[in-house]
Each structure stands twice: as structure tokens, then as C-alpha cells.
Amino acid sequence: MTRRIVLRAALVTLVALAATFLLDPYWNFQVARFAACFAAVAGLTVLVGLTGQLSLGHSVLMAAGGYGYAFAAGSVTGALGDSPAAPYAGLLAGLLGGLVAAGALGALLGAAAARLHGPYLAGLTLALVIALPSAAVAVPGLGGDQGLGAPFVPVPDALAALMYVEHFHAVVAIVVAAAAVTPLMLLRAGRQGLRMRAVLGHETAARLSGVNPGLVKAGAFTASSLAAGLGGAVIVMATQSVSPGAFGLTFSMLLVVGAVIGGLGSIGGAAVGAALVVLLPWAVETVLDQLPAGLPPVLAQRLDGNLAVILTGAIVITVIAARPGGVAQLLTPRTTARPTASHDTER
Template sequence: MSPTAKTTLRALALTLLAIAATFGLDPFRNYQLAVAAGCFAAVAGLTVLVGLTGQLSLGHAVLMAAGGYGYAIAATAAAEALPESLAESGVIPLLAGLAGAALAAGVLGLLLGLAAARLRGPYLAGLTLALVIALPSAANVIPALSGHQGRSAPFFGVPDALSALIVVEQWHAWLAIVVAAVAVTPLVVLRGGRAGLRMRSVLGDETAARLAGVDPRRVKTGAFTASALSAGLGGAVLAIATQSVSPGAYGLGFSLLLVVAAVVGGLGSIGGAAAGSALVVVLPWLVDQLTSALPAGFGQRLNGTLAVLLFGVVVIAVTAAWPGGLAHLRHRLPWPARTAEPPVPVQNTER
């Protein structure tokens, strides 16, 4: 069996396992799972981009916003253009919305990739950071983005065949899990194939990569585009879960949280991206629960600052204890204990 087939089967098994886990969650937890799945798609693309090519992007939230807007515009247009019987099923508008999300984020990622091929280090980070800051202004200038209030996304309810089995939050979690799997599985294949080797060669030494016949600019552009496609589908997942897209939801704070998730999870690790995505969804909720339990005045003073403080503490603690992130934690644990094996004698083959 080829490595691609093995990766696909493993992804299918994990997808089915995640869908089965939704039956043990309440509606709010399923909503959180859907949001985490959207973040996972974006963080997986970011961790491959940074971990394999060394291109630091502080603006992946903009790529998610492009995917969310592309999804909302395309899905709404398809629902309005189709006959009512086809529009009510939701299948064609959903597929059209996902295609619109991939197209919008892919085009923006390609343009950023072409620029990234000529920029390095802080210059690339500054460019992507500028896009995040400019997003609210762009939303007010471009009529299709509907200003700072954003625009609504079509609501897809539970199909009739499943209405007696699950609620709408669980259905959206299913959709989020499937879309995230579709977005992340190609990244795993890309990371383990020849394209991943080219990315690592560019990260190690661009001059040596050129001598080996690898074009660093093409590799960087392709990596940024692949990362953008995954982030765009993650933005579509958030639009499905929230039924809206607004520039305020994809600001600088959220973009930095994506970077935190990638660093804490472990750069270059897809499993670490999943752990980091869960952390950035659960930790703010825990902070809200904590501040709501405190006295009113004290809780209001901590609101908005305690989460940032805790994320900073988590990043420092993880990078100090496990420099490779949570993905490499299993290599640092003392258990399970390994029995010492006698060294294998080296045979002398010279005659």
C-alpha cells in the first residue's frame, strides 16, 4: 500500500472516530469542537508553512477571513440561483461555498506566496501583519464584504434523515470535522512526500537547494498557497458554525493565537496543530468561566487581559520545558520505561 493510501485510510479512521465522539458531547461542546476543527485546518497549514519552510506568517487570520467571505458569498449566490427544492437540500450551496472559500483563500495565498518568495524574516511577517491591520478598512471599502458588521452565511440545518438522531450543533460539528479532514490530509501527504523534502531543503540551505535543482521561490510560493487553501477551508468551517463572517472576528489577537497554537503544538507537527487548536478554543472559555465566578469589579478588570497573560505563560512554559512543543512531549516522558539493551557488537568486515 502506498504512503498516500495509508495516510488517507488513517485520516478516514480518525474522522470517523471524531464523528463518533460527538455523541458524547452536549450541544455547546459540539460547537466548540466545530470551532476547534476550523482552527485546526488553519493551524495545520501554518505549522507546515513555518516548520518546513521557515516562512513566518502573522496574518493567517486574513486567509481564514478570505475563506469565510468566499464561502458566504458563493453559498448565498448558489442558494439564490437554484430552485427552491435544490436550495433547501443544502448540498449544492454547501459545496459551492467550500469551492468559493478555497478559491478566495487560494488566490490571496498565491499572491502572498509570490511576495514571500522575495521577502524573508521580519519583512514577510510585517507584510502579513499589515494585512490583518488593514482588514477592517478593506471590509468598509469592498461592497461585497458588507463593512464592519460583516455578512451572514447560509444556515444549513440537520437533514431530515438525521433530524431524529442529532441536533444542529452536532451536525455542524460533523461538517466541520469532514471539511477539516479534507483540508489537512493533503498537507500530511505533502509533508511526507517529495514536496516536503524540497521544503526542508529550502529551509536548511537555499544555495544548496538550488545546486540540487530545487527552485526556492517556487517551493515557497507553493507552500504558502497550500497553507492558504487549508486556512480558507478553516474559515469556511467557522462560517458554517457561526452563520456569519465579520472582520472583527479575524483581528490581530486571533491571528496571534493561531501562531501560539502552532508554536505550542510543535512546528511541523500536524498532531501538535490539533492539540494547539484545542488549547486556543478551550483556554479562553476557561478564562471566561473563571472571571465570571469572581466579584463583578475584579472580574471586569481581568476580562480581556487574563487570557493574554495565560497564553503567554503557556507559551513560555511549553517552550522552556519542551522546546519541540506538545507534539514532542511523548519523547520527554520517563514512561513507559525502556529496558536497557546490550550494545550490538560491530563486526569487522575488512579482510
Template sequence: MTTPAQRRRAVLVRSAVCTLLAVGATFVLDSYANYQLATIAAIFCATAGLTLLVGLTGQLSLGHAVLMAAGGYGYALTAAPLADAGVEGVLRILGGLLGALVLAGAVGGLLGLAGARLRGPYLAGLTLALVIALPAISTQVPALGGAQGVGVPFEGVPDALGGVVSIEQWHAWMAVLAAALAVTPLALVRSGRSGLRMRAVHDDETAARLAGISPARVKTGAFVAVALAAGLGGGVLAVVTQNVSPGAYDLAFSLLLLVAVVVGGLGSIGGAAVGAVLVVLLPWLIDTGVAAVGLPSELEQRLSGNVAVLVFGALLIAVTVVWPGGLSHALGDRIRSLTTRFRPSRTVPQQLTER
């Protein structure tokens, strides 16, 4: 079997390769596709955390969109004064992202403290209430700008890269980099000792306590880590869309995130990536498909937006029935069976107890 150091190195190498591939992809994608890639990367930050939270520690968060929103507002509220003070470029982006991390971390910390005391449905209820309250909070707190939201200063391509990359490409780079910075630590946590502790707490809190693990600390820590990742995603999404509004982080989006990680495969980072891709591309593909079929405009209006929800629901049912491990496991199995066909198989099975 592998040693922790080997596993760590493997995670780092893989995330570096994936980041480079994604950055390379921005050169061949057109501007709209680059925008979609940036959105996928930002959402990946949130789904990667959510899959860890639900899959590993067993804490059900229905309000994950709020953590992304906290990141977005944190970014907007920091970047706007920086812009007024004349700070520009990368420095302003970093300052804004720091604001995103602080606010999201604070919200995540509070939720984590509650999460350590609340179990299952009660935590789900709390996070659900939070996401429902978001529009009201944004109306009541003047700085959050109500339904209209807060504007975010535009970040153009830095002079050094001017002419080489387009604006959408630059934004996609930022989002991919943010995703790498958010997800790699989560992957390290997952494969390392903290991941073991999380699993132990999930399996049996009493047994974990007997083994010297503090479930409260593990749960709160998990929530904070996950909130930081989601906050980074929310912050970078604010840069890409130049706006943060409660409408972007409504209940439907929050539930969609959860459906995405379940369909992708709970507990798996790859599943979270598949989920993020689905969240962004599925509604778009359906809308494009519906438009291409050439239905009467009235029917098209009726279908618009609703079909995507229907397909997500159907997909959730289909996946849980056919591949209970999620799409990533199903895809992973395909690839594994392919690689074993071409590669002499190892004699020792890697996991005896999986699933």
C-alpha cells in the same frame, strides 16, 4: 525504514481513524461542546497549514487569520447568490466551499508570490499589514459589509438525517470532514517528496537550488496549499457561525494562531491539533474558572478576556523553556516511553538526527 507508499498509507489510515473518532465524539458531546468541536476543527485547518509553513519552509506568516477570513468571505459571497437562486442543502455548501477555496487560494497565491521574494521579517511585516488592513478593507469594499460583516445562509440538518442528529452535531460533522479534507493532504505533503523539498529550501536555499529545487516555486506552492486549507477552515466556520466579520479575524486571533502552533510544536500536525484545541478551550476554561471562583463582578470584568492572553503568554514561555519541541513532542515522548515499556523495542532508532 519505511517506504513512501507505507508512509502514505499510514497517514491515510490515521486520518480516517481520527475523523471517525471525532465524528463518534459528536454523539456524546452536548450542543455547546459540539459547537466548540466544530470551531476547533475549523481552526485546526489553519494551524495545520501554519505549522507547515513556519516549521517546514520557514516562512513566518503573522496574518494567517486573513486567509481564514478570505475563505469565510468567499463562502458568504458564493452561498448568498446560490441561496437567492434557490440552491439548497449540500449543493449550496459545496458551492460555498468552492468559493472559499477560490478566494483563499487567490489571496494565498499572491502572498506566496510575495513570499518567494521576501525573506523573514519582510514577509512577516507584509502579512501583519494585511491582517491590520482587514477591517479597513471590509469597510471600503461594500460587498464585505463593514464591521457588521456578511451573513451566511443557515444550513439545517438534511432531511435524511432529521431527528437523528442535532444541528450542532451536523455542523460539527461538516467541520470535522473539512478538517480531514484540509489536513490529510498537508500531512501527505509533509511526509512526502514535497516536504523534503520544503525542508531543503528551509535549510539552505543555495544548496537546494544546486540540487535542482526551485525555492520560489516551493515557497509559493506551500503558501497556496496552506491558504487552501485555511480557506476551507474559514468557509466551514462561516457555516457554523452564520456570519463572517473582520472582528473574528483580528490581529489578536492571528497571533494566537502562531502562538498555538509554537506551543503545540512547530512542524508537527499533532501539535497543530493541540494548538487548535488550546485556542478554543483555554479562554473558555479560564472564563468558566474565573466565574466559578466567584470574584467581585468588577474584578471579573477586568479579568475577562485579559487573563487568557496572559496565560497564553506564560504558556508560550514555559513550553519553550521546558519542552522546546512543543506540547505534542512532550506528549509524544510520554506515550512513546509508555508503549516501549509494554512493547519490545525495535533495535534500530527511527531517527538519528531528530532535534
């Protein structure tokens, strides 16, 4: 089982890496964003789908990963100075820093999550998202609204003939996303996944079978935070900056929407959801631009940023109304034949 999952993950990663060679810089930048969102949505979908803990604050965990990256990468790159290896040591240190920061925050939240049910956990995590901008101002060193810069990671000399910067960043992002998501898939398929499902199904029954629900929930939250943190770190690597505005409420909600549309608990669904989060604003703008001079400028301006949000809402409603299991359910023909039985498997 384990070997098969790892092999599959490796295969998908290779295909994704090959695909980056077909893309231009802008689209490779979008691939990096997609990979980061994929890691976060996958973490979220496992958390919500398997343990039923609803987190509305995954963007904050991404932000924690991002700030962790900026600090660690900044100090290591700075310390190594002009050494040609400095940016890459910084990159590794940054990823580690992101993991530590997001893991620490996730473990803290997980401890709370073990005691909180449904709406209370959602409320707690929502409060975190809303508090993020003020926290960035109040905590010295986070740089307020303007945020922090992160060191630039250039293309290594050995690869310089093959790729440009965005391409290299996309490659790094895909590898990191694979490293973030594969453990989640293993977790989901293994014993821990079984325990999570047991806790979700009936907490008392799980307890009677010797499963400690508190530990399982806290563990799931932490694992999910680590994936989100890596996602945040990757975005910061690609954009060379971290600021609270990049991880705001709308983005956090979009992550949840991505998980729901994809199908809770489904990693493949998370990929679809993440693609939607990244592509929808672009798609809407492209369609609006193509309209033959139809819209008056004032209306076009109003629609510009807002239409994507409205459309996302419409898509969620449509998908949930038609297929409660999300896109994942659409893509599995056999599932549709036996909706009730499959529903449990999907979760």
C-alpha cells in the same frame, strides 16, 4: 506511506465523528470551531515548520475563505430558491468559493513570499491583518464591521432523527478539516516536503540540487492558505456570518501561538494548539466563575476578557522554555532522549 497516512487520517476522523455523539450542542459548536482552527493551525505549522516562512496573517486567509463561502453559498442558495437541496448545494459551492478566494489570496502572497525573507514576510502578513477591518469597509459588498450573512444549513431530513443543528455542523466541520489536513500530511511526507526542508536547510544547496526555492515557497504558502480558507469557510457555515472582527489581530496571533505550542511542523501538535485556542477562554471563565465570590466585580470584569490572553502568553513562554519543540516533543518519549537529532525530524 501514502496509504498509511490516509488510513490513519480516516481512523482519526471516524473517532472524532463518533465523539460528537457524546457532546451537547454547545460543545459541538466548539468542536466545529476547533476543526476550523485545526485546519488553519495545521496549514500554518507546515508553512512555518517546513519552509520557515512566518505568516502572522493566517486569520486573513481564513477571512478570505469565509467571505468566499458567504458569497458563493449565498448566491447558490438564493438561486436555487425553495429546492430542498438548495442549502447543501450552497454548502458545497461555499466551500469551493472559500477555497478559491483563499487560494487566490494565498497564491498572491506566496508570490511575494518567495522573494521575502523572515521578518519581511511577517511584516507583510501582519499589515494584512491590521488592514482587514478597513478593507472590509472600503471594498463595496463586504458589509463593513457588520460583515455578511451566510445561509443557514439545516440538518438533512435523513439525519434529522439522529442529530441537531450544531451536531450536524460539527460533523461537516470535521469532514472538511480532514479534507484540509490530510493533503497537508501527504505533502509533508512526500517529495514536496523534502524540497521544503531542503530550502529551509540551505537555499543555495537546494538550488544546486535542482530545487527551485521560489516555487517551493510559493507552493507551500498556497497550500497552507487553502487549508486556512477551508477553516474560515467552516466557521462561517457554523455561525452564519462573517465579519472582520472575527478574524482580528488577537485571533491571528493565537493561531501562531497554537502552532508554536503544538510544535512547529507537527500536525498532532496543531491539534493540541487549536484545542488550546478554542478552550482557553472558556476554561479561564469557568475557573473565574467557580471562585467562591472572592473577586470584586470590577476586577472580575477586567480579568474576564484579558486573563485568557495573559495566560496564553505565559503558556507559550513555559512551553518554549521547557520544550522548544512544543507539546509534540513532550508526547514523543524517544525524542526527549535525543533532542538534537529529533529536532530536525520534527521540523
